[in-house]
Every structure is written in C-alpha cells, then in structure tokens.
Amino acid sequence: MADRPRMIVDCDPGHDDAVALVVAAHFGDLVAITTVGGNAPLIDVTNNALLTCQLFGIDAPVHAGSTRPLVAEPRHAPEVHGVGGFDGPTLPPLNRSVASHDAVEFLIETIRAEEGLWLIPTGPLTNVALVFRTAPDVAGRLAGVSFMGGSATVGNHTPVAEFNALVDPEAMSVVLDSGARIIMSGLDLTYQFPVDDTLAMHLGAVARPRRDGPVVNPGALLLADLVANYLDQLERLTGLRLGGLHDPCAVLAVTHPSVVSTSMRHVQVELAGTLTRGMTVVDQRRGEPTANRGRPNVAHGHTLDHRRALSLVMDAIKAKGAVSGDPASATSHSSNSTPLGPWSPSTRSSTPSEPGPNSMPSQPAPGTPSRPPSGNRQPPTNPTTVS
Ligand SMILES: [Ca+2]
Numbered sequence: 596m597a598d599r600p601r602m603i604v605d606c607d608p609g610h611d612d613a614v615a616l617v618v619a620a621h622f623g624d625l626v627a628i629t630t631v632g633g634n635a636p637l638i639d640v641t642n643n644a645l646l647t648c649q650l651f652g653i654d655a656p657v658h659a660g661s662t663r664p665l666v667a668e669p670r671h672a673p674e675v676h677g678v679g680g681f682d683g684p685t686l687p688p689l690n691r692s693v694a695s696h697d698a699v700e701f702l703i704e705t706i707r708a709e710e711g712l713w714l715i716p717t718g719p720l721t722n723v724a725l726v727f728r729t730a731p732d733v734a735g736r737l738a739g740v741s742f743m744g745g746s747a748t749v750g751n752h753t754p755v756a757e758f759n760a761l762v763d764p765e766a767m768s769v770v771l772d773s774g775a776r777i778i779m780s781g782l783d784l785t786y787q788f789p790v791d792d793t794l795a796m797h798l799g800a801v802a803r804p805r806r807d808g809p810v811v812n813p814g815a816l817l818l819a820d821l822v823a824n825y826l827d828q829l830e831r832l833t834g835l836r837l838g839g840l841h842d843p844c845a846v847l848a849v850t851h852p853s854v855v856s857t858s859m860r861h862v863q864v865e866l867a868g869t870l871t872r873g874m875t876v877v878d879q880r881r882g883e884p885t886a887n888r889g890r891p892n893v894a895h896g897h898t899l900d901h902r903r904a905l906s907l908v909m910d911a912i913k914a915k916g917a918v919s920g921d922p923a924s925a926t927s928h929s930s931n932s933t934p935l936g937p938w939s940p941s942t943r944s945s946t947p948s949e950p951g952p953n954s955m956p957s958q959p960a961p962g963t964p965s966r967p968p969s970g971n972r973q974p975p976t977n978p979t980t981v982s
Pocket of ligand 1 (some may be wrong): 606608611634717718723
C-alpha cells in the first residue's frame with residue numbers, strides 16, 4: 596500500500612521495543628531492524644529482536660549494532676527489564692540469526708539507496724549518531740527520525756533523565772543537531788500510554804481466549820508475561836503496578852500521526868551536569884528564536900490519544916501474532932527453520948495480582964531444545980562484535 600511508511604526500527608528489546616516492532620510491521624513497511632546495547636547487552640537485545648520476529652512472523656532482517664555508547668560506560672536496565680531484557684517468561688529456542696553485525700554500515704547504505712525512509716530509534720541513539728557522524732549526507736535523505744527518549748518533565752533513571760537519553764547523551768546530542776526532521780516521544784508523552792495488569796490480562800486473553808484452551812497467539816503470550824514481569828519490577832521499585840508503554844509511541848507518531856499531537860520546540864540534551872546529565876531541555880516558552888532561544892529542531896510529542904493507541908497496538912498484536920492450527924508449526928514459517936515447540940508460558944511463581952491465563956505452566960514438546968532463561972542466553976549464530 597502506498598500510504599504505508601517504510602521504516603527501520605533501531606531498538607533494544609525490552610517488551611515495549613517488541614511491541615513497537617509488531618506495530619511497525621503491521622502498519623508500516625518494516626524494511627529492517629537494527630539493534631543497540633541498551634536495556635540489556637547487545638547480544639541479548641539482538642536475540643530478543645530475533646525472537647520477536649520469529650513469534651510474530653516478521654521477516655525484516657536484523658542487523659546488530661553498537662555494544663556501547665559513544666563516550667559513556669555501558670549502562671543497562673536489569674532492574675526493569677531483567678538481565679537479558681526479556682526476563683519473566685521461559686523463552687523458546689531461536690531459529691533465526693542476524694543478517695549482519697554492522698548496523699551502522701547497513702543503515703548508511705540503505706538510506707543512501709532509498710530516499711524517504713523513516714528511522715525509528717527506541718533505544719539509546721548510538722547507532723544513529725554514528726550514522727550521522729560517518730555520513731552527514733544521509734540525514735536529509737530520511738523522511739525523519741522518530742525516537743522514543745528524553746522527557747519534558749520527569750525522568751525515570753534519574754530525577755530528570757530518561758533511560759535512552761541517559762545511556763548515551765552524546766549520541767542524542769548528535770542526532771538533535773543533525774538537521775534531520777525529528778519527532779520526540781519522551782516520557783511526558785509515553786506515560787500517557789499506561790501499562791498495568793489490565794493490559795497484561797488483555798494480552799493474555801488474546802493469547803489464550805479460553806482459560807483452558809490452546810494458545811492461539813504465542814506472541815501475545817510472550818508480551819503478557821513480559822508485561823507481568825515488568826509490573827512486578829515496577830511494584831518492587833515504586834510500589835505501583837503501573838508504567839508506560841513507551842516505544843510504540845514513536846512508531847504510532849509515524850503510522851498514525853493524529854494519535855500523537857506535537858509542537859515544534861528547541862530541544863537540547865544536558866551533557867555536563869553532575870545532577871542533570873542526560874536531561875532533555877525542551878524549550879516550551881512562547882516566542883520567536885532569539886540569541887538565547889534556539890530554533891525549533893524537534894516536533895515534541897506532548898499529547899497521546901491513548902485509547903486509540905491501545906486499540907491500534909492490540910490490533911497489530913492480534914493480527915501479527917495469530918496462528919491457525921498448531922502454534923508450533925505456525926511460528927516456524929521460514930523454510931529452513933527449526934520447528935518451534937508449543938509455547939511455554941511463564942514459569943514464574945504466580946502471585947494473586949498476576950493475570951490468570953498466564954500462570955498455567957506447560958511443558959515443551961518432547962525433543963524440543965530449550966532456550967536458557969534470560970540472563971543466560973544462547974548467542975546468535977555468529978558472535979556479536981563491536982561496530
Ligand atoms: Ca527501548
């Protein structure tokens with residue numbers, strides 16, 4: 596369809612990155628996926644991207660990218676997403692592998708070959724900054740960069756810094772100064788898309804419509820368990836089972852612009868502050884640019900139509916994750932892939948607040964190789980290297 600935007604998602608899955616990939620694949624033409632170290636080390640987030648593609652029938656190639664930020668020491672988020680980024684469920688074996696280990700080179704070549712692509716970063720901006728530094732000409736060839744990151748209000752990993760911005764603020768600064776058309780979905784927007792037990796239960800119901808029935812959407816079951824684990828972590832950290840579904844907002848801002856209301860703002864990121872490093876400073880003052888007021892460089896997403904956003908996300912998950920007949924056969928759509936055994940729901944001990952449909956353990960099919968739990972992952976076919 597001519598009106599489907601063509602896009603590359605640069606991500607660090609993370610459950611919300613996974614949802615972003617599904618939304619991108621359903622409503623856009625997902626040309627490729629690139630990965631970046633962020634929520635978890637590169638090897639884990641790359642495996643998580645591959646698994647998302649496997650479970651949701653996404654055929655876009657996955658290119659592994661940067662293992663570490665431009666300047667700062669690597670920083671991950673095991674307290675939120677687990678050591679492996681997909682903690683919570685018992686993960687099935689992968690039957691996919693990466694297309695390359697040089698996402699930056701892939702991005703440069705692809706953007707030079709095709710004008711008008713959208714680049715949608717949902718992790719630290721390291722890969723994107725390396726692209727713009729290496730090939731400044733490509734910024735003007737993109738339709739735009741729609742990233743999840745930063746905040747015009749509170750932070751999450753510090754009082755004022757959002758995680759993606761905090762991990763690699765130097766990279767974010769390069770991107771903000773690149774001259775590319777930029778849309779920012781920061782925490783002030785993405786917290787308007789609530790993640791709570793209701794969402795986990797919706798996902799569980801999509802996965803297994805009848806409590807004692809078969810799993811008809813293994814991808815939805817993965818997401819339900821990931822969300823339940825995320826809520827467990829948030830409850831431990833904050834006392835509340837409530838978070839934001841951050842990354843899909845950056846995709847919806849492109850595929851459904853009416854869902855995200857934006858205003859042009861001058862945005863910079865703090866690089867030097869001892870208390871405020873990684874803070875995005877969004878100039879929301881009225882008036883024209885002056886000597887002490889920069890030109891607007893970012894379309895700042897400030898208001899989300901969260902009901903429509905939820906409806907669109909669920910539509911994408913239902914469509915992309917659905918299988919007919921045996922889930923095992925439907926999830927191995929590649930002709931040379933290893934058949935995937937029946938999906939194994941979470942093996943976490945259930946708590947009263949967890950959604951019921953996801954707390955019924957089952958066993959993998961006899962002879963099905965098991966994937967190590969998160970934090971003890973099998974590497975991709977080829978070792979991931981620093982780009
Ligand atoms: Ca992310």
